[in-house]
Amino acid sequence: MTQSRPPTESAIPRHTSGPLFTDTGLKLGVFGLNVTSAGAVTASPDRHEINWDQNVRLVRLAEDAGFEAAIPFSRWRGFEGQTNPWGTSFEPYTWASALAALTSRISIFTTSHCLTVSPVFAAKQIATIDAVSRGRIGLNVVAGWFAKELRMFNVETLDHEARYGYSEEWLDILLRLWSEDSDDFDYRGHWLTVEGGYSHPKPSQTPHPPLMNAAFSARGHQLAARYADIAFVSALDPAGVAKKVREIRELAAGFERELSVWVSASVVCADTDREAAQLLRQYSEVDADETAVRNAIEWTMGGAQMPPEQHAQLASAVAATMAGYPLVGSPETIGRQLSDLSAAGIDGVALTWMNYENGLPRFIADVLPILEREGVRRSIAGQLDQS
């Protein structure tokens, strides 16, 4: 048996292959399709409801248009109120495996809470989906924040710092299970212990399936800088985004690593900026689900006290875009916003909509050609067509 060994940051190689890491410009991910009301907390009759056929159809549509990734949420309950947003969702490992079998080019992610899944089970599930997808699975790894849902797993008591410590050990074990040929390693961490660690088959991707981590806190960014191939930043404008991109890249450089930096963003597109603003106002203010918005703020901010004006600002961001970067306007405006994000150093965007059934086809028809015309991205679909 080999002994447990301390993690060495430089031993965690950066993922460099696959469509997510090409030099074709801004990458696009369809995000949260597996969860009701993923992109906006609203009682609008048009809000996102899920069914399997729709999920398959829309992921295939994204794939055909050249999107690089489909990324699910891992969610176990919702924000209650009138419409219980996020309350109904497909489980992300099984979702990813089925979609892997039904697509051929797009990267399919699963999203996993470390606290709710054994890394031994996760390593084999992902290696299995790697085989099903022929090397297209990625992992969005989540430390968890939603006490009421973690309580169902009896693991809600760890504080923020402890959840990240736990997650790092979870990732150390996962990476060893994926990479070590030794059939028997022991791991003894503060939180996790594995005796005789063993997992076959190994994933086919080199050095391993890409790891995404979407934390925003300083502690979360520490984990992302050490382990992730794709990290996220959040800011209100391109200048703020550029600053955070620089900071997280510097953090990763401290671990002798490089990473891709993405933002999550929500699209509200109409013929004109004015119509997009009206649409946004209709679903986030006129058709508001105020109790669910209040719960979302209370439960995501851990009950933090904040001045009323800050609360109102946040409530409006949660209702409108679930606090993602707002891409609101005509196709030209949204194209410009995405171009600005790309110029700020952003490598990819994980996109949500209030209504994916209308929003995704419209984005593909009207915004994508602008991104390609302006050289913000070249799609994989385009590349294949030319070859």
Ligand SMILES: Cc1cc2nc3c(=O)[nH]c(=O)nc-3n(C[C@H](O)[C@H](O)[C@H](O)COP(=O)(O)O)c2cc1C
């Ligand atoms: C793109 C993206 C995807 C996320 N996916 C999930 C998810 O599926 N489930 C979840 O519980 N949290 C998810 N989160 C939340 C983060 O992983 C993280 O828990 C949150 O930002 C709070 O952590 P922090 O306090 O370290 O910033 C996501 C965040 C972003 C931006």
